[in-house]
Amino acid sequence: MEYAVKNRALWTVVLAAGLTVAGCGSAAGPAPSSGGDGNTLVVWDWKSGDDDAAAYIEAAKADFADKHPEVEVEFVAQPFDQYYTLLGAAIQSGKGPDVMLFNGGGQLRDRVDSLVPLDSYVAEDRERLVGWNAFTEGGRTYAAPVTLQGHPIYYNRNLYEQAGLDPDSPPTTWTEFVDGCATIMDRTDATCIALGNKEGIGIEFFLSGLGSGVLTDQEYDDWIVGKRNWTSPNVKRIFEMWTETERAGLNNEGANSTAMFNDAFAIFSSGEAAHVIGLMSDVGHWQDFGEFLAPADIGVMRAPVSTTGATPSLPYDGGIGYAVARWTADPEVAADLVRSLTSKDALEAFYADAGAIAADTAIDVSDAGPAVADIVSGLETGEPALHVALSVETLDLMRRLSQQLLSGSVTVDDALSQLATADQGS
Amino acid sequence: MPTGSTPAIDPVPRRATRRRNAERLAPYVLVAPAVLVVVVLRLYPLVLGVNFSFTGDGDSDGTAVGLDNYVTLMGDPLFVGALRNVGLLVALLPVAVAIPGLLATFIYLRVPGHRIFRSVYFFPAVLSPVIVGAIFTLLLAFDGPLNALLGSVGLGPVDWLGDPDVAIFMVVGVHVWATFGMALVVFLAGFATLDTSLLDAARIDGAALPRIIWHVIVPGLSRTIQFVFVTTMIGMLTSMFGLLYVMTSGGPGGATYLPEYYIWIQQGQLNRPALASAAATVLFLVMVVVGLLQVSVLRRSGRED
Structure with missing residues (x-):
């Protein structure tokens, strides 16, 4: 009986403590620290594990190694069903990656607080690539498009x-x-x-x-x-x-x-x-x-x-694109990796193996049949898709x-x- | 009690005090790991979760917002619908308990083939909910085998998982199918304690099967039935996520949402961890009520003996 009274008293203390601290701290967690150290860049996506993206990743890695031979790149492929759940949890627990893949539209716009605006880094790619709008929020660009996604x-x-x-x-x-x-x-x-x-x-x-x-x-x-x-x-x-x-x-x-x-x-x-x-x-x-x-x-x-x-x-947007996290050690190096991941050679490999319409419209698609030709011919007059907004x-x-x-x-x-x-x- | 207030007449007082201290500390040291596990891994996250439910999301991240999240929850038809579905689960509970109870009775009464049935009935309990969900998604598809069977006897097809009035019953039905094996085993264990002489007496008196079940078996198994009620209820409230995820994704139109699915959507898909914490707190309170009912039921049945 005495035990029960003590037990009840303990519970009261726990509950009281709970209520006095109620409403402090942040449910979204502390700001994350860098994913990799200075010499490693950690990239999260749901593509790099696929066989048909292997040539693309290789081409991008080779391009980046030419620019920054001292920096290692580690790709972490996550299952797509769980990707945004895992990414959200990683950001909350302070273990977010340096560079991460996003779908264009809402998921990226919800996370711009954690991302570096890329406008100054990707200025040279502006003309070559299309589909920027899906990665833009408040006039700033937060990711560079890899593929285009649309709804023919x-x-x-x-x-x-x-x-x-x-x-x-x-x-x-x-x-x-x-x-x-x-x-x-x-x-x-x-x-x-x-x-x-x-x-x-x-x-x-x-x-x-x-x-x-x-x-x-x-x-x-x-x-x-x-x-x-x-x-x-x-x-x-x-x-x-x-x-x-x-x-x-x-x-x-x-x-x-x-x-x-x-x-x-x-x-x-x-x-x-x-x-x-x-x-x-x-x-x-x-x-x-x-x-x-x-x-x-x-x-x-x-x-x-x-x-x-x-x-x-033709309604289309940037389909997927790589973004740079705010907590990365050197945003310029990470942005260079993003540029390598959207280089023409890499995107050509992606189009050929994975069957994606790449963000680089200069890629030759003449051998893929009338549907692809129709789609690519519609890119110039295309508009952003309504639901992506x-x-x-x-x-x-x-x-x-x-x-x-x-x-x-x-x-x-x-x-x-x-x-x-x-x-x-x- | 060995650690009482013994007067200081010990010949070697210091060593004795040390031993007495060690003896006094020993129980605390021994329970410390268990207490730490409970406090660090259970109570602390619980208090933290309740605490976060009083903070905001997005722009007001980290600021105290009082009961705003709870007001939002109660104004969200989706969450209210999820709570209503919890009510539906409670209402369906007797069916979910009666099915394993009846089947266990048949096995106990040794219907032909009862040995085979005993193992077959338990089989679904070892399957993962995701696999069960995938199997039934195929079976219940609009162009699936069940509708084909109905079509062959001239009945119109039913959109089992796409009709908001039907889908929740299908998911609950599949959950019962997948989990009743465990309850069946508990019932069979209960039958082992049943007094067979009462059954024999009833048979000699010429009682029919329904009367035997109602007047002999049900009263004899009252404690088992109560236990199965409580465990089935907890299972329904906490482990239907996998089935919902695979079979309906909460649809159509949110008709099959349950609180745990809502929590997952808010936290994982809509980036609203504080609102999810509030929903989790509400689910926790529901579970506390269920838990207290469990305790009182078990205590009462304990007194009856």
């Missing part, structure tokens, strides 16, 4: 022929597109659109893939710079199209339980769907589809137009709302007002 609309030319449509002139308006879908579903066994929205990524591809055909040029530019009017008729139109395609049965069934990676892409490449909004680099792209479809059967179309005054363009929080909400829109548990108006609130708050 791929179509199966073979299915078009079977349905009696002309594969050389894909639909240019939304009405034509929907009519074409009806014809394809009528005359072939295929469905119109391969959609995977289990992770909610489908809406991101849909928004970016089709947005340039719906928003006017002015609305598009405003969206990218942060002046987003979620309740404008054209933004609403995109989300209505999202629900209409589902109601009209244009998507494969069970989109909410179909993973985009790689079930939805498998539906397209097995010829069970005529269209898919895919990627340009890494996965879910021309090279992936080419394993099952003949490269000549894969076409790329611009977004079908549904608003007068809209100019369809959104914050991580807004994207997370949009993913969930997109699933609710498909299952009918939220209305378009309600979803848009929630998104408007989230977008303003972030």
Whole structure:
């Protein structure tokens, strides 16, 4: 009994201590120290362990060794699923790397506090490389683009022929597109659109893939710079199209339980769907589809137009890029490593082995089939993808709302007002 | 007590004092490793986590924000939905306990093939949740075997993991399938203590199986049933992350969120460690309530004997 009283007293002390220190310190942890010492640079990514990136890493290392023979470079490949969790934890515990790979957009923008602005170091590469926008925040550049990532609309030319449509002139308006879908579903066994929205990524591809055909040029530019009017008729139109395609049965069934990676892409490449909004680099792209479809059967179309005054363009951004951590011993050396990782020889190796559209547009792609030629020809007039401009929080909400829109548990108006609130708050 | 207040009549006082001191210190030294492990690895992180839940994220990182994070949590429909799903788990608890209980009863009553069933039932308990989740994701896919089977008997396909009203039940169902083997073993251990003469007497009196179960087996196993209730509850609240991650990613539309999944998303994906700490504190409080219930239930059943 006496023990119980003491025990209770001990607990009271512990709780009281807990409450008196409540609300001090930082949940995000202390500022990290350098990852490597002065003679070692630690690089984190999720690429360097892949066989098809080996030649790229070798070329980059060789280029860097010419400039700084005394500095060693250590690549640490992390699993991509856990990458940002591990990176966040490493930064919090003060064990962050010197140089790290980022996807363009939200994840990088959330971490700019920990990164060195690279503008003065990469001035010479400005013209040679494209895709800087996804790594820019507040007018400063925080990473140099390695590959470009974008959302071309791929179509199966073979299915078009079977349905009696002309594969050389894909639909240019939304009405034509929907009519074409009806014809394809009528005359072939295929469905119109391969959609995977289990992770909610489908809406991101849909928004970016089709947005340039719906928003006017002015609305598009405003969206990218942060002046987003979620309740404008054209933004609403995109989300209505999202629900209409589902109601009209244009998507494969069970989109909410179909993973985009790689079930939805498998539906397209097995010829069970005529269209898919895919990627340009890494996965879910021309090279992936080419394993099952003949490269000549894969076409790329611009977004079908549904608003007068809209100019369809290829939506793309810097896909992945290397950034320099604020706590690195010598930012100039680390920035030189980033420049080596984006040198022409290295990027050429990446394009050839990994099937990525590299950030250097001077690389020759003439032997890769019509889809790649179409994509590369669209780079010049391309625009940043709409969803990349959104914050991580807004994207997370949009993913969930997109699933609710498909299952009918939220209305378009309600979803848009929630998104408007989230977008303003972030 | 050897270390009492003995008067100083010892012939060699200094050595004796040293020995007495050593004896007095010995228990503390011996428990020190255990206490240190508990304090450093359990209590300190716990207090630190509670502390961080009162700080801000992002721009207000490191500044005290009072109860703001808790207000945010209660205003976040996603977290409220996750708590509602916890309520659903509690409501489904009797089913999750009844299944291993019934199957154990059949094994105990020696239905034909009971030896095979005993090992087969335990088999899923040794599989990792990720593997179980991957298997059932394939089975329950829209174009998967289960819908194909339903289609062959003329029933329409169901989007098992894509329908917000169905998905949570599928995940819980798979969790029960994957873990009931452990509860079954506990039940079988409980049956070993059952008085067989009562069963024989009931049989001689001509009682049917449902009556035997209700009037003989259930009262005889009341302590086992209580124990399984509590452990199943804790398992449901703390170890469904792997299944959620693989099967639904919390979707569709956040319908299968549980607090632990929410914590992971806030900390790992949205860079909001302080909000995640607050959510973890709420989950901890829920677990404290469950734990206290466990203690009181076990104490009460202890008194009954």
